[in-house]
Amino acid sequence: MSKFSINNLECVRQNNILFKGLSLTMEDGALLQINGANGSGKSSLLQICAGLIQITTGEVLWNNININQQRYEFQSNILYIGHANAIKATLTVEENMTIIHSLTGSKSKINYSAILKKIGMSGMNKIFAYNMSAGQKRRLGLIRLFMAKSKLWFLDEPFNALDKEGKKIIENLIISHCDNGGITIFTTHQRMEINGRPLQSINLGNNNV
Amino acid sequence: MYKWIHQFGSPKYFYDISLCLSKWVTIVCIVCFISGLYGGLVLAPADYQQGDSFRIIYVHVPAAWMSLFIYIVLAASGAISLIWHIKISDIIARVSAPIGASYTFLALSTGAIWGKPMWGTYWVWDARLTSELILLFLYLGYMALQSAFDDKRIAARAGAVLALIGIINIPIIHYSVEWWSTLHQGPTITKLDKPSIHFTMLIPLILMVIAFKTFYITTVLIKTRSEILKYECNSSWVKKILGN
Amino acid sequence: MSEYINIFNVILRRDLILAFRDKTDFINSLFFFIIVITLFPLSFGTKSTIVNEIIPGMIWISALLATCLTLETIFRSDFEDGSIEQLTLSRYPLTLLVSAKIFAHWITFGIPLIIISLLMGILLSLSNEIIMALFITLILGTPILSLLGSVMVALTIGLRGGMLLNLLILPLSMPVLIFSTVAIQNAASNQSMIAEVYFLAGILVLTITLAPLATAAALRIRLS
Numbered sequence: 190m191s192k193f194s195i196n197n198l199e200c201v202r203q204n205n206i207l208f209k210g211l212s213l214t215m216e217d218g219a220l221l222q223i224n225g226a227n228g229s230g231k232s233s234l235l236q237i238c239a240g241l242i243q244i245t246t247g248e249v250l251w252n253n254i255n256i257n258q259q260r261y262e263f264q265s266n267i268l269y270i271g272h273a274n275a276i277k278a279t280l281t282v283e284e285n286m287t288i289i290h291s292l293t294g295s296k297s298k299i300n301y302s303a304i305l306k307k308i309g310m311s312g313m314n315k316i317f318a319y320n321m322s323a324g325q326k327r328r329l330g331l332i333r334l335f336m337a338k339s340k341l342w343f344l345d346e347p348f349n350a351l352d353k354e355g356k357k358i359i360e361n362l363i364i365s366h367c368d369n370g371g372i373t374i375f376t377t378h379q380r381m382e383i384n385g386r387p388l389q390s391i392n393l394g395n396n397n398v
Numbered sequence: 399m400y401k402w403i404h405q406f407g408s409p410k411y412f413y414d415i416s417l418c419l420s421k422w423v424t425i426v427c428i429v430c431f432i433s434g435l436y437g438g439l440v441l442a443p444a445d446y447q448q449g450d451s452f453r454i455i456y457v458h459v460p461a462a463w464m465s466l467f468i469y470i471v472l473a474a475s476g477a478i479s480l481i482w483h484i485k486i487s488d489i490i491a492r493v494s495a496p497i498g499a500s501y502t503f504l505a506l507s508t509g510a511i512w513g514k515p516m517w518g519t520y521w522v523w524d525a526r527l528t529s530e531l532i533l534l535f536l537y538l539g540y541m542a543l544q545s546a547f548d549d550k551r552i553a554a555r556a557g558a559v560l561a562l563i564g565i566i567n568i569p570i571i572h573y574s575v576e577w578w579s580t581l582h583q584g585p586t587i588t589k590l591d592k593p594s595i596h597f598t599m600l601i602p603l604i605l606m607v608i609a610f611k612t613f614y615i616t617t618v619l620i621k622t623r624s625e626i627l628k629y630e631c632n633s634s635w636v637k638k639i640l641g642n
Numbered sequence: 643m644s645e646y647i648n649i650f651n652v653i654l655r656r657d658l659i660l661a662f663r664d665k666t667d668f669i670n671s672l673f674f675f676i677i678v679i680t681l682f683p684l685s686f687g688t689k690s691t692i693v694n695e696i697i698p699g700m701i702w703i704s705a706l707l708a709t710c711l712t713l714e715t716i717f718r719s720d721f722e723d724g725s726i727e728q729l730t731l732s733r734y735p736l737t738l739l740v741s742a743k744i745f746a747h748w749i750t751f752g753i754p755l756i757i758i759s760l761l762m763g764i765l766l767s768l769s770n771e772i773i774m775a776l777f778i779t780l781i782l783g784t785p786i787l788s789l790l791g792s793v794m795v796a797l798t799i800g801l802r803g804g805m806l807l808n809l810l811i812l813p814l815s816m817p818v819l820i821f822s823t824v825a826i827q828n829a830a831s832n833q834s835m836i837a838e839v840y841f842l843a844g845i846l847v848l849t850i851t852l853a854p855l856a857t858a859a860a861l862r863i864r865l866s
Contacts, residue, residue: 202549206632236865236866239731240731241727241730241731241862241865241866242865242866243483243862243866245483245485245551261733261734261735264731264732264733265733267731269727269728269731271724271727272724273722273723273724273727274723274724275723275724275725275727275728276723276725277656277660277719277723277725278723279659279660279663279664280656280659280660280663284656284659287652288652288656289728291648291649291652292649292652292728292729292732292733292734293732293733294645294649294732294733294734480859532813532816535809535812535813536813536814538809539806539809539810539813542806542809542810543797543798543806543810546798546801546802546806547801552863552864552866555863556797556860556863556864559793559797559856559859559860559863560797560810562856563790563793563814563852563856564814566848566852567814567817570817570845571813571816571817573817574816574817574820574821574841575816575820577820577821577824577838577841578820578824581824581827
C-alpha cells in the first residue's frame with residue numbers, strides 16, 4: 190500500500206496567493222481531478238506535487254516521507270505529463286519512443302507497433318513528429334502512459350487537443366491504471382466524469398478549497 | 399544554530415531588531431567617518447614619495463575591500479537561501495548587489511584619479527585594477543540576471559547560483575590576471591605598493607574601513623526593511639504597522 | 643553503473659541526432675567564426691610579424707564569441723517543448739543527463755571549431771609552434787566554455803534580454819582566454835607553456851566536476 194499526501198500547501202506566484210492550507214491524502218486506486226479556471230493554479234499544484242516547484246510552506250509526502258528527501262526514489266515512481274508534449278519535432282515517432290523508453294529505465298525491448306496500435310496511431314512508426322497534427326502530437330506525448338510502469342500519474346490537461354476516440358482511450362487507460370492500484374491526479378478546465386466513476390475532485394480559483 | 403538562523407531569518411523578527419541595530423550602526427559609522435577623514439586628510443603627514451595624493455587611499459582601499467567583501471556576502475547569503483530557503487538572505491543579497499557595484503566603481507574611479515599624478519595616465523592594466531574591473535562586470539551581470547526575472551524568489555535563487563560560481567571564479571580570475579600582467583608589464587608597479595605604513599596613516603585608514611563597513615550595514619538594514627514590507631505586504635503584522 | 647552509462651549514451655546520441663538534423667545554428671556560427679577571423683588580417687595587415695602576434699589571440703576571441711552564439715542550443719528546444727521537465731523528473735540524476743547534453747554540444751561545436759581554427763592557422767601561415775599551442779589550448783579551453791556556458795544558459799534561457807547570457811559568460815571565461823593567449827605567446831617566443839597548460843587543465847577538471855551540478859541546480863530553479 191503506498192500513500193501520497195500533501196500537507197498544508199501554499200502557493201504564491203508573483204505575490205498572489207493562489208491557494209493556501211491545501212491538504213489531502215491519496216492511497217492506491219485513487220483518482221483525483223483538479224479543476225479551475227485559467228490561472229487558478231492547477232498546473233502549479235500539479236508541478237508542486239511532482240516536485241518541480243519547490244514550495245516554502247507545506248510539504249509533499251510519498252509514503253510519509255518528504256519527497257525532497259528521497260528525490261530519485263520518488264521520481265522513479267512518478268510519471269508527469271505537462272502541458273507541452275515533450276516530444277522532439279525532428280525525431281521520428283520510433284526515435285521519440287526509444288528515448289521515452291530509455292528514460293523509464295526499463296530494459297525490455299519495445300514493441301513499437303503494438304504500443305502505437307493501442308493509442309490509435311498504427312503505421313506511423315517512421316513519421317517525423319513535425320509532420321503530425323496537434324492531436325497526434327498530444328497522443329505521442331501521452332504514449333508515456335503505456336510505456337512507463339509508474340505508480341503515480343500526474344497529467345496536466347491530458348484531454349486537450351484530443352478527439353473523441355483519443356479521449357476514450359485515455360479515459361480507459363486512467364481507469365485501468367487506478368483499478369490496478371495506481372494513483373492518478375489530473376487537471377481539467379471543468380468538472381468531468383470518467384465512465385461514471387466517483388472522482389475525488391478539488392476546485393481551485395476561489396481561495397477556499 | 400539552525401533554530402537561531404530561523405529566528406533571525408523570520409521577517410518580523412528581523413524587521414524589529416534591524417531598527418534598533420541600524421541606529422547604533424549609523425552612529426558608529428558617522429563617528430568613524432568624521433574622525434577617519436579628519437585623521438586622514440589633516441593629521442596624517444604627506445607621503446614622502448607621493449605627496450598629498452596618497453590621501454585618496456582613505457577612500458580607495460576601504461572601497462576596494464568592501465567590493466570584495468560584499469561579493470562574499472552575496473555568495474554566502476546565496477548559499478544560505480539555497481540550503482535553508484531563508485527569505486531574509488534573498489533580500490540581503492538583492493539589496494547588497496548595487497551597493498557592492500557602487501563600491502567597486504568607487505574603487506575603480508579613485509584608482510584612476512590616483513593613477514593620473516602617479517603613473518601619468520588614468521588607466522593602467524595593473525593586475526589589481528583589472529581584476530577589480532572584472533569584479534564590476536560580475537556585479538553588473540548579477541544585477542542584470544536579477545532584473546530579468548519577474549518572480550523575486552526565483553531571481554534570488556538563480557542569483558545565488560551565479561554568485562557561488564562567481565566566488566569560485568574570483569580567485570582564478572585574480573590569479574590569471576596577475577599571471578598575465580607579470581608577463582606584460584614587469585614588476586615596476588609593485589614598487590608602489592607600500593610594504594609598511596606609518597602609524598599615523600594607519601589609524602585613519604582603519605577608521606575609514608570601519609566607517610565604510612558600517613555604512614554598508616546601515617544601508618542594507620534600511621533597504622532590507624523596506625523590501626520586507628513589500629515582500630510581506632499580505633501578512634497581518636505589516637498591515638498593522640502600515641495601519642498605524 | 644552500466645545503466646548510467648547507457649542513459650548517458652542515449653541522451654548523447656539523441657542530442658547528436660538533433661544537432662545533425664537541425665544544423666543551421668551550428669553551421670551559421672562556424673561561418674561567423676571564419677568570417678570574424680578573416681576580418682582581422684584585413685584590418686591589421688598581413689605582415690607576418692603582426693599575423694603571428696595578433697591572429698592566435700584573435701582566433702581565441704572569435705572562438706569565444708562564436709561559442710556564445712551556439713550555447714543556447716544546449717537547452718533551447720528542450721525548454722520549448724517541455725522535454726526538460728521529463729529529464730528533470732526522470733529516475734536518473736539530472737546531473738548525468740545534463741553532462742551528456744554538454745558533451746554533445748562540445749562534440750557538435752567544439753570539435754569543428756578546433757579543426758577550423760587549425761585550418762585557418764595553416765592558411766594564415768602561422769608558425770608550427772603557434773598552431774600546436776593553439777590546438778592544445780583550444781582542446782582544453784573549448785570544453786570549459788561549453789561547461790560554463792551550460793550553467794549560464796540554464797540560468798538565462800527564455801528570459802527577456804538576449805544579451806544577458808553573453809554578459810554573464812564573458813567575464814567568467816576571462817581566465818581561460820588569458821591562460822590560452824599567454825600560452826600561445828610563450829610558444830611563439832619559444833618558451834615553455836607548460837604552466838599555462840596545467841592551469842587550463844586544472845580549470846577544466848574543476849568545471850567538469852562542478853558545472854553539471856550547477857547546471858542541474860539552475861535548471862531546477864528555473865522550472866520552479
